[in-house]
Amino acid sequence: DARVTQTPRHKVTEMGQEVTMRCQPILGHNTVFWYRQTMMQGLELLAYFRNRAPLDDSGMPKDRFSAEMPDATLATLKIQPSEPRDSAVYFCASGLVLGGEGYGYTFGSGTRLTVV
């Protein structure tokens, strides 16, 4: 089965450090999402790409978060500087959207980030 690959699976870092999370979407998928999951807020959309172009990052704190897709096989989410409140599970998901049709979105296993 095709899968979305996220690295690292776990990350513990000290407050103020830079954190980079990586995602390899499924080959052929043209849509990539970044979500954050916490107990308090549930699943929140951080950023969204279509054909590698960022279309919506309104859910992302711009002063410290950045999301990019340097090529079709890699999406990155960076936090600089990290803060304890950033502790969460970060999911990447990819999907194929053609002519307005969405065929379902496949999630990666997530990166559990702990900022101490």
Added chain:
Amino acid sequence: AQTVTQSQPEMSVQEAETVTLSCTYDTSENNYYLFWYKQPPSRQMILVIRQEAYKQQNATENRFSVNFQKAAKSFSLKISDSQLGDTAMYFCALIKAAGNKLTFGGGTRVLVKP
């Protein structure tokens, strides 16, 4: 804005029995997609079932089926012949056609008891 509400925080069911999870949503769109995702303790988000709003026929995937009531904006999930491996969080989600945001409900924790 679109919203998804799951009113049952937790449900338990005996193995081999049936459980139904409720989901209601609100959207101004006429064309959209609804999903149920399963998140077991491994935290992997697994797509269980998908429903196109323009299709009246309810989607079915093996032991999983939905009751889609478009006018009532309701999208419930029925798990038949529950198995221990069905123990997980279940999330209902909505996205408009070619939309940019998959909106999730708060989740329902399902515990299947032997």
